[in-house]
Amino acid sequence: MFFASDNGSGVAPEVMAALAADRGYARAYGADEATEEVTALVRTEFDAPEAEVVLVASGTAANALALSTLCPPWGVVFCREEAHVAADECNAAEFFSGGAKLETLPGSDGKLRPETLAAALSRYAPGDLHMARPAALSLTNLTEMGSLYRPAEIAALTEVARGRGLGCHLDGARFANALAAAGAAPAEMSWQAGIDILSLGGTKNGLMGVEAVVIFDPARAEELRIRRKRAGHLLSKHRYLALQMRTYLRDGLWLRLAAQANAAGKRLAEGVAALPEARLLGPVEANLLFAELPEPLVRRAREAGAVFYEMGRTGDRVTVRLVASWSTTETEVDAFLATFG
Amino acid sequence: MFFASDNGSGVAPEVMAALAADRGYARAYGADEATEEVTALVRTEFDAPEAEVVLVASGTAANALALSTLCPPWGVVFCREEAHVAADECNAAEFFSGGAKLETLPGSDGKLRPETLAAALSRYAPGDLHMARPAALSLTNLTEMGSLYRPAEIAALTEVARGRGLGCHLDGARFANALAAAGAAPAEMSWQAGIDILSLGGTKNGLMGVEAVVIFDPARAEELRIRRKRAGHLLSKHRYLALQMRTYLRDGLWLRLAAQANAAGKRLAEGVAALPEARLLGPVEANLLFAELPEPLVRRAREAGAVFYEMGRTGDRVTVRLVASWSTTETEVDAFLATFG
Amino acid sequence: MFFASDNGSGVAPEVMAALAADRGYARAYGADEATEEVTALVRTEFDAPEAEVVLVASGTAANALALSTLCPPWGVVFCREEAHVAADECNAAEFFSGGAKLETLPGSDGKLRPETLAAALSRYAPGDLHMARPAALSLTNLTEMGSLYRPAEIAALTEVARGRGLGCHLDGARFANALAAAGAAPAEMSWQAGIDILSLGGTKNGLMGVEAVVIFDPARAEELRIRRKRAGHLLSKHRYLALQMRTYLRDGLWLRLAAQANAAGKRLAEGVAALPEARLLGPVEANLLFAELPEPLVRRAREAGAVFYEMGRTGDRVTVRLVASWSTTETEVDAFLATFG
Amino acid sequence: MFFASDNGSGVAPEVMAALAADRGYARAYGADEATEEVTALVRTEFDAPEAEVVLVASGTAANALALSTLCPPWGVVFCREEAHVAADECNAAEFFSGGAKLETLPGSDGKLRPETLAAALSRYAPGDLHMARPAALSLTNLTEMGSLYRPAEIAALTEVARGRGLGCHLDGARFANALAAAGAAPAEMSWQAGIDILSLGGTKNGLMGVEAVVIFDPARAEELRIRRKRAGHLLSKHRYLALQMRTYLRDGLWLRLAAQANAAGKRLAEGVAALPEARLLGPVEANLLFAELPEPLVRRAREAGAVFYEMGRTGDRVTVRLVASWSTTETEVDAFLATFG
Structure with missing residues (x-):
């Protein structure tokens, strides 16, 4: 009777079996075959043949890396008050970005409304010398309150964001749960709805500890890879992250x-x-x-x-x-x- | 015939068995029993009843967290030119510390000499307003060149460092190899030789991906834990790090x-x-x-x-x-x- | 008919005269006599014989240096929504602190109420691993809305803050205006009301460009001096800052x-x-x-x-x-x- | 008999007179006329009609802002061991850049040789995942040792640098002294020799405290302006910086x-x-x-x-x-x- 968190669950048997079946040597730091296969699987699952994938071992790392790629040190990330990135990651986004600001917005059910975002943005006069610069939107789906954004709701929000040049991030620690609940395709819930970078969670849903940062604009991938290394999040025996994620995405296990x-x-x-x-x-x-x-x-x-x-x-x-x-x-x-x- | 790196090896069977044997739920974020047992094991193995242990999934993370705890943003870390922290971690120590400087020192066999360190320190006039402040020494054992510091050599270096108030870090990515080669006890090669914080490697030596940061001065542990969380290195299903490290340290497996x-x-x-x-x-x-x-x-x-x-x-x-x-x-x-x- | 800002005014004649009267050589970087006299004047004016003074050329620098001394990178600074540090300094406090968070609190007249602060603090469970750590309170007097905190109002706020271990900063860009309006003594409006560090403004009130950071706890001064140097805010011909501030504080000019x-x-x-x-x-x-x-x-x-x-x-x-x-x-x-x- | 530093000298009479002649109100933060005239003067003096100019009050600020614009947090700046940016600015470049590394190179007379730079660069394998990325070259002229680079010597160095994609910075705290000594035109000693950003010193040479960051590639100017504001280096009564620099550059005073x-x-x-x-x-x-x-x-x-x-x-x-x-x-x-x- 454990309902404290899905983080308290163990590793799905299929995943543990894939790990245990591993034998021999492999190139370190992601130059292995399983890693390559993960990218191919993500591209297929998301119908995004140019997407790039970066694997890390924690959701905080995935989010902070994603946001630091979208937001300069003098930028502002807009998110909900309950957003994990704002409330539960001990200033990780601020750290990775080099000092960006998270502006937290209110609402009633864990979901941001387009008009709330628009009102917040309107307080930043373009070209104002003194204010930080609006730079990114971060949504969570499934939200921290258990509510669900449908693809059209995400699209309505990213449209407001893009109107002001913001990059759009989706914290998908429970992305699979959201997909299953909405009956939506991965593409519909991500890039087709205007998302630039997705933190695709695995840990809460049966992995030992892997999250994939999925970048739909491949031009941003190189910087993200450098940031991952610099933050100590490029694991040397990277194949063990890849084996988990490969198993997860294969045959609809996720x-x-x-x-x-x-x-x-x-x-x-x-x-x-x-x-x-x-x-x-x-x-x-x-x-x-x-x-x-x-x-x-x-x-x-x-x-x-x-x-x-x-x-x-x-x-x-x-x-x-x-x-x-x-x-x-x-x-x-x-x-x-x-x-x- | 794989001799590229010990990072290319797999997971030792004892360790994989421990992972596969795991069942059921556990408290997330290190509030599990295996984590507690790891601390007890480290304390026993190192004859250090007050030591604190922080587990992370990468050596770069272990090193950068350790150094940022010892060195303020305006500080200088002294290390060898070949030091992994300086040459192969893509400015991770600089990032985690908030902008500290690594001063790399020369030598012939991967080992720093006390007189080289002393000469470097003598160039920093105490109280000089303009220079960064000498703050930490970082040694690697086994060194990146394959050479070995005996405990007395480490002690001679940390004595010079302590004379100027520096904290002392040991990058022990291959600490077990160094111990085995020197026939030394863990305590002799660490706190008894003047080391404040040790990056105790596991990944290169049979784990899937775990390094322990061992802090011999417990007063520094709380800050280190906060830094770990902020850097996205506190894994939610932390028990899987702990299970690996517990197996490693038990019965002399390491x-x-x-x-x-x-x-x-x-x-x-x-x-x-x-x-x-x-x-x-x-x-x-x-x-x-x-x-x-x-x-x-x-x-x-x-x-x-x-x-x-x-x-x-x-x-x-x-x-x-x-x-x-x-x-x-x-x-x-x-x-x-x-x-x- | 210039009412855009007090920043648009010029230099008071007494101050310009003091600058123009300067002759000859002086030790650089604050080792001059005028700088020493400024510290003595501040101590007398504030009835604070141990206070330390650090001069800088901008209010943003003064505020960001002060906050970074009070708040670690994983900390939270609480302030008003309109606070200059949050709204008009382009993430300077976030930059200088290495990634701290500013939590902005609402209210109706530019003044924070103790119960609003207490409610915000109550959302941070002590010891919570995941949240940033409450670390500082920042008030502005005269407020950005033109309203005035009386000393007892400041004391009521710092009392709440100190109950949770927060350091207390006062942005006094218009401190002299506030003092004059309240008829209060400098000590009453600062350390006696629980303020640890004051940004004492001069620029808006007749100087060419000098703000004094006044630290009532001298133990914090050394770090602040290092931070100033590191941020490029220790001016080489420091005497010209000191001459301005000395003239300002002498004979009640301010x-x-x-x-x-x-x-x-x-x-x-x-x-x-x-x-x-x-x-x-x-x-x-x-x-x-x-x-x-x-x-x-x-x-x-x-x-x-x-x-x-x-x-x-x-x-x-x-x-x-x-x-x-x-x-x-x-x-x-x-x-x-x-x-x- | 003051030979400790040119920082110990006072303000040239022409400059003090220009300050003292100022009357009335002016737009704050650089929206004044004198600021506009400074840009025009720099463009003329440097024969660089698109150059942008950013004024600050300290040389450390000028250098750190310039380097942070040229070098990402994961980058390396190459400079001489004696370089002011490396030896005397208390990690300011590391701070402003968000954790970049300064690699200091040896030599005998304060001047870097192209072959020393080339050798240092050759140790960075392009595309290496683990190393920081070579990003900028920083030279000082007049050097810290009193020696002088002629324009052709600078060009030989920047050519090596540009071959690896590095941006090129010149610390010109004593740029006027170098120009006068070399009998070179400002353009020859800067952009024509491959310099992207120049810290043009004024303080050591008769100003009260102003350095101009001159950016020859206008595309970089907006970021530099934001960085200046964020670092607290945009002074509110900016006209007083501009009045000094205008006087300095007019009629050959500098x-x-x-x-x-x-x-x-x-x-x-x-x-x-x-x-x-x-x-x-x-x-x-x-x-x-x-x-x-x-x-x-x-x-x-x-x-x-x-x-x-x-x-x-x-x-x-x-x-x-x-x-x-x-x-x-x-x-x-x-x-x-x-x-x-």
Whole structure:
């Protein structure tokens, strides 16, 4: 009954098997065959024959590298208040960019509205000597609140951004979950919707630790590779990142794992919604949900061994976050719901 | 016949088995049991009950984090010209430190002499407003040239450094090889010799990708942890780093693997030395050697499938670097030497 | 009729005379007598015998140096949305700090409320691995909106800040105007109210270009001096900064100049308030005011040669900013007001 | 008898008069007329109708801004060991560039030889993933050792640099002295010799504190302006920088002042050379010289009130540096030489 984070799940058996099957020597630093195959797979999956792929071992690295490629040190990245890049990465984007600013924008469900972005941009007079320069937009999908941008919503946002010359980044730590939830193709949710660089997550969805930075404009790739090396994120035995990502993208494994997580999320949401004393906060689109529960229920679940985060409390009402992963079983969900008796 | 780098070797079977045996959920970001056990193991192995351990996935990250903890943005790190931190990490130390300077010092065999360091330091007048501030010493052991510092040599260098208030870092990408070659205890080669922070390598010696930053002064650990997070080097599924390092340090596996690599290095060296037309460059202390060979021999070896780096050529004499790893077999060495026959 | 900014005024005659009277050689980089005298004057004026003083030629430099001394690269500076450090210094604080974050807080009159600060701080859980670390508070007095913090208001804010271990900075680009308006002593408005580092402005108030960073905790001074040098802000002919600041602080010149500016501001405010079609936005405390005027009046003033900034317009109502300086005369004010006639 | 540095001299009377004559209001931040005129003057003097000019108050700022425009954070700047940017600016270039590396090259008289540069560049294999990227060359003229590059010598160096795609910077803290000594036109010594960005010094040669960054490729100017603002080097009362530089460049004042300094340097050199116990170190080209003197002579000069730097001593032989400035008179030089009598 582990619902603290999809980061707490293990490695999907297919992926571990691919790692364990590795034998012998390979060229270090990405000059191996598996790495080459990953690029080919990404290009096919995203219908983007010129896309370049850079693998790293953490989502923070993927995001910070992507943003530093889009935003100069004197730039501004616009994102949501809850954005992982702004709230949970300990100034990594600021560090990698050499001192850029993240301007965090409000909203109600983890999603940015085009008019909010437009209003923020309008406060930066073009050519103003004194202000930092608007440079990038960063969206997260699936959002940190569990909500989902459909491709058209992303396109509406990137259109506003591009009108002011901003580069567009998508933090896809849960990109597969978002794809599965939206029933969209990878291309529709990325470059066709105006995204320049995607952090394509794998770790939360069954990998041991790999995220792919996918750059749709190949002209930016060389700088990104140099930045990766300089940040210590070019791993020497790079083949082990590549083997994971290759397995993930082959034969639709990534979408199958995401679908499992989303199904578990839905079952969890339905169970919680059915509790007379509980309340779901927002619609549940995929594997991440927030709910308000009475304190005794929360205590009972914890005593039964359930693990999850508490996000705040008002009186005896507790807001909890529940995250399902690729490895969450129906049994697990049902056992959890049963603790509420 | 792969002698390009110990980075080209695979994962030791004991380590892969430990990874494959992992089941179920675990707290993310290092709050798992394996991580705790790694710290306990390091403390025991290094006879350093207060040491703190920070795991990362790359040697560049380990070094740059260590140096940025020892050296402020206006500081100077002293190291050898061939030092990996200066020559092969694409300004990572400069990046992590916020703009520190690496002053590279000359010498003949990859080892720094105390008098060279003292002379360099004497050029910095204490209190001079205009110069950067001497802040750290960085040594590598086993050195990039394959030579070995004995503990007393390290102590002689750190004594000079400490006389000017410098912190002392040891890049131990091949620390186990150095230990095995010197027959020294981990403590003797680190804190007892004046080292403040050690980059303890694992990747080149049988791990998939883990280096431990070992901080002997626990007061510096909190800053190092924050720096790791900010640099995107705190992996979410941290247990997989910990499982590798735990296996490595348990029951002397790390030293056994290093001894295998060193024995292969020795066999290689003896075989090359016995060739009438070849010449070893410097004594061979462990698993890394440089040799001068006639061009036809080099060509013949490559045609037979041997993989290694060429470092330069003068006329028809070629300088090559040969690196053995934990997985290099006698058969492999003999097959390589036979190509010259 | 120049009301665009107090930066548009010239150099006070007393100050120019002091510069012109300089003769002969002097030790460079601050080892001159005038520099020593400035420190003595600041200590006396601020009743702070241990304060250290660092002179620079721009307010952005003063602020960024001060904040980088208080806030590590992984830290957060809390300030108002309109704060000059956040809105008008092109990421200087982010640059000097090595990537810190400025969290901008809302409010209605340019002043931060203690409860707003406390609420912002409460969102940072102590010890959270993922978030940046709250590190500093930055206030501006006179505020960018022309409002004034009294010493007790500053103390209430720094008390909240200190409860979480934050260092406290005051951007005093118009500190003399604030002092004159509040009738407070320099000590009351700075260290006695919990301020650690003050940017003491001179440029807007009659100097050619000097701001003093005043550090009340001398332990921080050495780092600040190094940072100044590294940022290219230690001027070689430093005596010319010192001569300006010495003249400014001697015999109350700084407060006399500020009083003149404030009196002109008041006359301007009264005149605008008396116009039937105009509306002052907020009370006018010193030399800076915002007013809403009908567009034809604004046009008429401009046609008559008045220079001032327009901050926005709604329909035919225009919001303008008017700034008086030490050199603004009654004649100038009256001529401006007469254009509306 | 002040020979410590040309930084110890005062402000040339023509320059002080121009400052003192200033009246009234002016647009801040460089939108004033004097600033415009400075650009026009530079274009004429350098025969460079597209050059852009950025004024700052310190030489370190000029150099660091210039280098950061030419060199990315992962780049290498090549310069001499004695280069001011490497030895005396406390990591400013590293700071402004976001962590670039300065590779310092040896030589005997403060001048870099093309073959030394070529050899250094040859150690960077194009496309090497691990090394920092060669990005810029920085020369100083007049050099820190008092020697002089003729235009053809600069051209030979920049040709090597351009062959590897490097940008070329000239630190001209004593550019006027170099021009006067070489009898060269400004264009010959800068863009015609392959220089992209020049730090054109004024402070050492009679200004209060202004250096001009001259960018011959206007495409780089916008970034430089943003970098200046972000570094706190855009002064609000910018007209006072412009008034100084305008006076300096008008009617050949800069070259007259430099010629005076050079003449004083020559007189000093001849006098020292004539002393039986003294030895000039290197030929004296302009206003800066190094000499070896017996200790009793040095003591005697100091007792008589002479101010100069001692650079080292061997036995009782002392190496001193003597710098003449625009304000050094024949009387001063003769009085100094008389102390040895």
